[in-house]
Amino acid sequence: MGSKFDFSSLSSRVNQLPETNIVEVAKYGWGRQGLIPLWFGEGDVPTPSFISDACHDAMIQGDTFYTDQNGITELREELLKYNKRTFNVDLNQERITVTNSGMMAISIVMQALLNPGDEVVVIGPVWPNIYSAISINRGIATHASISLEDNAWNLNLRDVFAAVSPKTKAIFLNSPGNPTGWIMPEEDQKELLKFCREKNIWIVSDEVYHSLVFDRSVANSILSFAAEQDKVISVNSFSKSWLMTGWRLGWIAHPIGMAETFAKLIQISTSGVPTFIQKAGITALAKGDEVVSDLRKRCKVGRDIVFDYLEQWPRVQCMRPNGAFYAFFSVDGMEDSLEFCKKLIDRCNVGLAPGSAFGPGGEGFLRLCFASTPDKLSEAMQALGKEIGRR
Ligand SMILES: Cc1ncc(COP(=O)(O)O)c(C=O)c1O
Known part of the structure; x- marks a missing residue:
């Protein structure tokens, strides 16, 4: 009609x-x-039901109110322990923000970083939502490609450096990567960090597949080499590792001082992750190995x-x-x-x-x-x- x-x-x-x-x-x-x-x-x-039970119990116990914008203390504490035992990095609560999914984390990171016309070098092929998260925030994606040569995925760091211009605000990397499964070698992570420090560029590292590795216990995280003031942000998620895609729960590890920025952005979007979901996240981390x-x-x-x-x-x-x-x-x-x-x-x-x-x-x-x-x-x-x- x-x-x-x-x-x-x-x-x-x-x-x-x-x-x-x-x-x-x-x-x-x-x-x-x-x-x-x-x-x-x-x-x-x-x-798994023990994770869902933790959510249900929290709801029944009345964890149904507005919540802390950066995530409840207990979950952030559990995330600190997880980051320590998984990547051997010492973070502190001020460097963790809980988000409604890895995707939401990427969205608010782009909101936080980009001015109109800022460029982000995206190491791809990569999950398409990354490009949309950049463009909706008036950023411009430029590219550096991982390529399949002699049956191996390889990135030439020189291609990344060549894609950087005076307008580049950040480099986006996803390792282990969707769709390629490529894992950035540690030496390359260190070299990239050195380069970004010199150029004063952010690194946004999407590590949502960190635990899904087959030849080692965990994928190397760029956080392991970054100091707390470095312009390094790692995006992570409960979706893949703990079979929680529908829950929409993730986290960001960021430099000291950025928690307030993310709290502002969360306030005007979801206003925080439901406490009962966060409680399920605590159980996943504590008992989900x-x-x-x-x-x-x-x-x-x-x-x-x-x-x-x-x-x-x-x-x-x-x-x-x-x-x-x-x-x-x-x-x-x-x-x-x-x-x-x-x-x-x-x-x-x-x-x-x-x-x-x-x-x-x-x-x-x-x-x-x-x-x-x-x-x-x-x-x-x-x-x-x-x-x-x-x-
Ligand atoms: C590379 C990558 N980053 C982030 C995400 C977001 O995961 P979620 O929003 O479910 O936490 C996905 C999901 O497929 C992904 O493949």
Whole structure:
């Protein structure tokens, strides 16, 4: 009945936000009988009940009021302990802000850092929301690419340095990386930090996959080398490590003095993370080590199932990653990954994410999330094999 909605009356920044290609594929395939969805970045195991119970208990006990903008003391204390035992870094409460998810953390970090026209060098291919978080805050993303050479993902730091201009405010890195699984070596983290100190540039380090590593106990954090005054911000999340994607709980480790800035930004957005969710976070940190190690084992099994197929397929170039839970592989002859993903839905009934969603350097690739059961992954790979398993 009504006339078409007048989008032109909205902010041009909002109108320019792209719908990600991942969503477009998911919309295309949604609801198809028997489809195996491996397009999003999450597994299919719900949050363990001991974590949910902690939330429920807190609600029943009346933890239902407005809360501290930077997070309740008990959770921030638990996060200090976690950071110490995981990364061997000594933070203090003034350097931790609890957020409604890793995504919200990235949003408020960009709000805090960017003036119109400021540039952020994004090391990619990377999760598309990073670009949107920059552009909605009137920033401009520039790029440095990790590339797949001789079956290994590599970043040449010189490319990062070359992408820096007088307008560069920050460098964004995500290690272990979505979608590539690339892990930035420690020496490169140190060199990057040295460079950023000299140039007075921020480092925003997205470490939400820090625990999802297969060849070591944890991914190296840039926090390990940063002093409390350094312009280094680490973004983290409960989503991936503790099977809590739907809870929307994350945290930021930031320089001393920034807590008040984030408190202001949180005040005018969510006004804080519900206390009962934070209580679940405390339980996850204090009692959830086994959840993390089980997930890691499960993902390693999933990774090996997927790569045992991919590595046999002559059209495919890939690297068995040691971090995160994605296979990001190129397919020879594929020109348009979005259309190709739709074709794979029609012909194989498997949902993948198109590489074009992940910014420059992504086209030509497909992403598959292997945080799934062995049966489902084997079924998916057999189906995909019929389409991309041979020349
Ligand atoms: C690289 C990266 N950063 C941040 C996030 C945000 O995670 P969440 O908002 O669920 O904490 C994701 C989620 O997929 C991600 O892949």
